[in-house]
Amino acid sequence: MSVNIDLVHFLVVSVFSFLIGLEVRSYRDQVMDLQKESYFFGDIRTFSFVGILGYILFKIDTSLNELLYIAGFLAITILYAILYTKNLQENRRSILLFIVMLLVYSFGALIQKEPLWMTALLYVAIVFILNSNRGVDKFVKDINISEFETLGKMVLLSAVILPLLPDTKSIPYIPLSPFKIWLAVVVISAISYSGYILQKYFFPSKGYYLTGIFGGSYSSTATTVVLARKAKKAKGLSVIDAAIISATSVMYLRLIVIALIFNFSIGKRLLLPFALLALFGFVVSFFYLKNQKENKGHPDIVDQNPLELKTAFLFAALFVAMIVITNYVTNHYGESGLEILSFIVGFTDIDPFILSILTGKFTITHTQIVAAIMIAAGSNNLLKALYALWFGGYKYTYKSATWISLLGVVTIFLGLYYEKLL
Numbered sequence: 001m002s003v004n005i006d007l008v009h010f011l012v013v014s015v016f017s018f019l020i021g022l023e024v025r026s027y028r029d030q031v032m033d034l035q036k037e038s039y040f041f042g043d044i045r046t047f048s049f050v051g052i053l054g055y056i057l058f059k060i061d062t063s064l065n066e067l068l069y070i071a072g073f074l075a076i077t078i079l080y081a082i083l084y085t086k087n088l089q090e091n092r093r094s095i096l097l098f099i100v101m102l103l104v105y106s107f108g109a110l111i112q113k114e115p116l117w118m119t120a121l122l123y124v125a126i127v128f129i130l131n132s133n134r135g136v137d138k139f140v141k142d143i144n145i146s147e148f149e150t151l152g153k154m155v156l157l158s159a160v161i162l163p164l165l166p167d168t169k170s171i172p173y174i175p176l177s178p179f180k181i182w183l184a185v186v187v188i189s190a191i192s193y194s195g196y197i198l199q200k201y202f203f204p205s206k207g208y209y210l211t212g213i214f215g216g217s218y219s220s221t222a223t224t225v226v227l228a229r230k231a232k233k234a235k236g237l238s239v240i241d242a243a244i245i246s247a248t249s250v251m252y253l254r255l256i257v258i259a260l261i262f263n264f265s266i267g268k269r270l271l272l273p274f275a276l277l278a279l280f281g282f283v284v285s286f287f288y289l290k291n292q293k294e295n296k297g298h299p300d301i302v303d304q305n306p307l308e309l310k311t312a313f314l315f316a317a318l319f320v321a322m323i324v325i326t327n328y329v330t331n332h333y334g335e336s337g338l339e340i341l342s343f344i345v346g347f348t349d350i351d352p353f354i355l356s357i358l359t360g361k362f363t364i365t366h367t368q369i370v371a372a373i374m375i376a377a378g379s380n381n382l383l384k385a386l387y388a389l390w391f392g393g394y395k396y397t398y399k400s401a402t403w404i405s406l407l408g409v410v411t412i413f414l415g416l417y418y419e420k421l422l
Contacts, residue, residue, distance in 0.1 A: 010055060012116065013107045016123045017051025018044065020104055023130045024097060047104050050076065055108030069109060076105060100126060158186045174323055176359060184355055185316045187261060191254070192218035209289055212243030216250030223247040224384045224404075228392030236396035242288035244388060244400040248381055248407060249281030255354065255377060262358040269370045273414055274377075277407060284403050318352035323360050326353070330362045338364060339416065342372040346379025367419050374415030381408030 021044035057069045080098045103126055111119045167179040174181075196218050208227065215223025224244050231240040252274040260267030322345070329337040345353040353376055357369050364372075385401040385408065394401075414421070 006059075009111045010052075012119065013051050013055045013111055014048065016107055016119065017104050018048045020051075020100065020123065020126055021045070021047035023127050024100060027097075027130045047101060050101055051104045051107050053108075054105040055111070058109040058112060066109075073102070073105065076101060100130070162186065174320060176323065180359065181316060181319060184262065184319065184359060188258070188315065188351055188355065191257065194218075208237070208239045208243040209246060209285075212246040212285075213250055216247035217254055220247040220251040220254075221380070221384055221387065225387050225391050228388045228390075228397050231392040231396045234396075238288040238291045241397070241400040241403075242285040244384075244397070245281050245285040245288070245403050248384060248404050249278045249285065251377070251380075252278035252281070255373065258351075258354065259358060259373070262355065263369075265366060266358060266369055266373070269366065270373060273374070277411060281403070281407060288399070315349075315352060318349065319355055322352045322356040326356050326360060327362055330364050335364070335368055338368060338372050339375055342375035342415070343379045343412070346376045346381075347383045350376045350380050371415040371418040374411050374418060378408040378411030378413075378415060381405065381411060384408075 024047060025044055053072055054069070057072045058066065060068065077098075080095075080101075084095070084098075103122060107119055107122070110122065162179065162182055165177070165179040165182055167177045169177050176184075194217070196214075208230070212223060212227060215226070224247055227240050227244050227247070231237060231244075234240065256267060256270055256274050258267075259270050326338070326341065329341050333340075342353070354373050357364075357372055381404050385405040388397040388401040388404065391397075
């Protein structure tokens with residue numbers, strides 16, 4: 001027995017329209033808590049009949065070039081214009097419910113012209129947005145608008161400037177095209193920005209440990225400094241030791257993701273050793289977290305947007321510089337020179353260096369690239385251990401500094417002897 005498709009469409013439109021009418025009633029009740037005298041456009045039955053009307057007019061309008069359907073749209077618009085004129089007299093300008101009603105009116109045409117999932121998706125979107133009213137208000141109230149202005153600039157640079165850059169090797173001594181250089185900057189910035197947004201706006205006051213995890217996803221060094229200062233102020237807490245160690249553990253996972261994106265072969269080789277080092281770090285951090293009896297404080301987040309334009313341009317400059325330096329060192333000093341360079345670079349920002357050896361065309365093998373990344377990551381751990389001791393004081397951060405140093409020494413050892421350990 002086959003089900004009549006027109007009956008299914010009619011029932012879906014009727015049910016969706018009715019349910020949205022209920023959501024509109026709920027939304028109106030919320031608004032009326034603040035505005036006692038308001039004029040609204042329709043109720044549950046109105047939205048239900050508007051949905052059915054849209055379905056019927058579109059169904060019978062196949063031979064009239066949708067003239068009846070358009071007439072229904074114009075009629076609803078005229079009725080709302082009359083109501084809107086009244087609202088303007090009382091300084092009320094919202095057109096939200098009118099837009100929702102037009103979307104409900106479109107159900108009838110949409111379900112007959114497109115797959116059912118599209119109508120269902122539109123229904124879910126309407127319900128979600130109507131219910132997110134208070135949450136969005138709170139989010140907008142707490143948000144730093146300047147950061148999203150920065151995001152808009154980066155989107156502009158990515159969507160407009162990136163396609164205009166030549167994808168040919170036009171810069172002397174640089175084995176990459178301008179397009180690929182800027183693309184690498186955009187990808188790294190996006191990874192860092194995602195961790196920053198998660199920490200600042202979705203987990204802003206969830207304790208030290210989550211701060212370490214999300215902070216490590218975009219800057220384990222900056223996160224270590226912030227947490228070390230907090231440890232000194234709090235006279236030492238086991239949970240802060242756990243957070244500092246977890247930030248470094250997340251760094252290993254972040255480097256795996258970056259390597260897999262830009263050089264999948266290298267990423268596969270780093271996957272096992274870096275995953276084991278990250279796992280070891282998390283196990284140690286869980287030990288300190290478990291021993292923490294009480295945690296009443298929350299750290300200040302690393303309030304430095306990694307997507308600032310000046311940061312992106314500085315990163316691009318460092319990226320290009322590291323390509324030139326790495327190319328010179330590998331050509332003149334070979335593997336030993338690369339190892340020394342990797343160790344030195346670890347005491348700075350390692351992302352430009354790692355990105356340069358992942359994307360550049362150098363006279364080095366994949367094994368040497370993996371070893372260089374390991375050495376750079378290990379020496380960077382030693383730098384973070386020094387920062388922890390300096391900003392937090394030996395008495396309060398020696399435990400986390402010791403474990404970070406141990407991870408650093410092990411990582412450097414793996415890098416130096418990686419080829420022999422294969």
